[in-house]
Amino acid sequence: xxxxLLLFVLLFVVWxxxxxxxxxxxxTYGALSCAGIxxxxxxxxxxxxxxxxxxxxxxxxxxxxxxxxxxVLSNIAVAKVILTPGLPxxxxxxxxxxxxxxxxxxxxxxxxxxxxxxxxxxxxxxSEFLVHSLTSDSAEGLLSxxxxxxxxxxxxxxxxxxxxx
Numbered sequence: 357x358x359x360x361l362l363l364f365v366l367l368f369v370v371w372x373x374x375x376x377x378x379x380x381x382x383x384t385y386g387a388l389s390c391a392g393i394x395x396x397x398x399x400x401x402x403x404x405x406x407x408x409x410x411x412x413x414x415x416x417x418x419x420x421x422x423x424x425x426x427x428v429l430s431n432i433a434v435a436k437v438i439l440t441p442g443l444p445x446x447x448x449x450x451x452x453x454x455x456x457x458x459x460x461x462x463x464x465x466x467x468x469x470x471x472x473x474x475x476x477x478x479x480x481x482x483s484e485f486l487v488h489s490l491t492s493d494s495a496e497g498l499l500s501x502x503x504x505x506x507x508x509x510x511x512x513x514x515x516x517x518x519x520x521x
Contacts, residue, residue: 359403364394405460415510422506423468430473430494437474437491446492449478452485455504461511468503 367390372378375386397403437443456462466477469487474494479486489495497503 359408360394360398363397363403363408364390367393415512419506419510423471426472426503430475433493434473434490444492445490446495448489448492448495450487450489450495450499452487452498452504454483454485455508456483456511458511461507464510465504465507468507469498472503 368387371386371390372383375382377383394403437445454462454465456465462480462483466480466485469475469477469485472494474490475498476488477485478488487495487498489498
């Protein structure tokens with residue numbers, strides 16, 4: 357019930373922001389549409405923790421600015437590669453092992469890699485990722501494990517000593 361109500365509120369807020377129409381009839385149609393979606397999702401039985409990962413919401417607010425910064429820095433690095441023909445390009449295929457325990461967190465990690473220019477997640481098998489990297493710097497950045505650790509913090513994974521990473 358709580359997830360359904362939360363999903364309705366989130367959908368309606370997004371609808372209001374995207375529609376820009378605040379007249380009574382249109383807001384009523386928007387609310388009915390959002391309610392219909394919630395009923396359909398509940399009927400299909402897919403309104404679970406994976407579909408609406410509420411537990412990640414506050415931690416995501418810390419991760420998102422860091423990811424945006426990394427995206428901007430990677431954009432600049434890729435632009436330099438493109439605009440400077442003499443700059444060495446060293447494409448590599450690397451394998452990473454994700455430390456996340458849930459599918460949702462591994463998807464966040466794989467998508468974060470792909471969102472960062474110069475790297476693309478090509479294949480995911482369990483917790484092993486195959487990633488194409490455009491430059492040595494982008495490969496080394498991934499191999500350092502910083503993004504993996506930050507996504508694990510979003511997930512709330514405890515480290516070996518029992519503290520949250």
